Amino acid sequence: MKIHGHHNAPASKSGLYADPREDWLAQRKEEVRDPQRPIVDPHHHLWDRGGQRYMIEEMRPTSPPATISSRPSMSTAARCIAPKARKRSAPSAKVEFANGVAAMSASGGYGPAAICAGIVSHVNLLLGEGARAVLEAEITAGQGRFRGIRHSSAWDAEAGVAGMYATRPKGLLLDPTFRQGFSCLAPLGLSFDAWLFHPQIPELTDLARAFPDTRIVLDHCGGPVGRGALPTGVRRHFPNGRRRSRKSPDVRTSS
Secondary structure (H helix, E strand, O other), X not given: OOOOOOOOOOXXXXXXXXXXXXXXXXXXXXXXXXXXXXXXXXXXXXXXXXXXXXXXXXXXXXXXXOOEEEEEEEOHHHHHHOOOOOOOOHHHHHHHHHHHHHHHHHOOEOEOOOEEEEEEEOOOHHHHHHHHHHHHHHHHHHOXXXXXXXXXXXXXXXXXXXXXXXXXXXOHHHOHHHHHHHOOOHHHOOEEEEOOOHHHHHHHHHHHHHOOOOOEEEHHHHOOOOOOOOHHHHHHHHHHHHHHHHOOOOEEEOO
């Protein structure tokens, strides 16, 4: 997997954080450990914009041998493929994009990995009940591969912590209109990926308890932050928050 920096990295001309450093990546080569073990990579981005490209051809060299059973992909990084789409219909265009990559992978011409076997996109849940129509369009576009959405809620009062997320609304997961949109997921059999900073885990826990039938994935191990005023409490609050979230009905953590 290529590493493209974090939320405080300088933006590149593509808007996708810093440009990849191939010289740094080339410094270390490792043998595949336990090559017979099947792998499911649950979180991978694809994009082709602003001079940066990470598509099926670029992903192929990073894939271990035929042991990979599936490699689902987040489609959010492909948002540039529908610049003229109507605001509500743009998410389904992202799903179509990722589903096209999945079809290429399924042809067998790009190796044994089932790339984009599952697709997670985005819907603005602040549409409230209007989110359902967008979700249904994404289900159609995914042709059986669409699994759920991510609506990022990362926020912090300190600009040095929040970085590119400084303009996000505070307390998004507690917002009644957001929760109206969230309530559309479980009836459609869809999951929710949560991307937040660790002080917000209690808000996610509250959301999970309010909607026990909705599958939730806590992305990036719960977003531990060691910047600004947060480092002094990260070791105390972060583990406790994650333990509380895991006690919720259906919350799973991913890297």
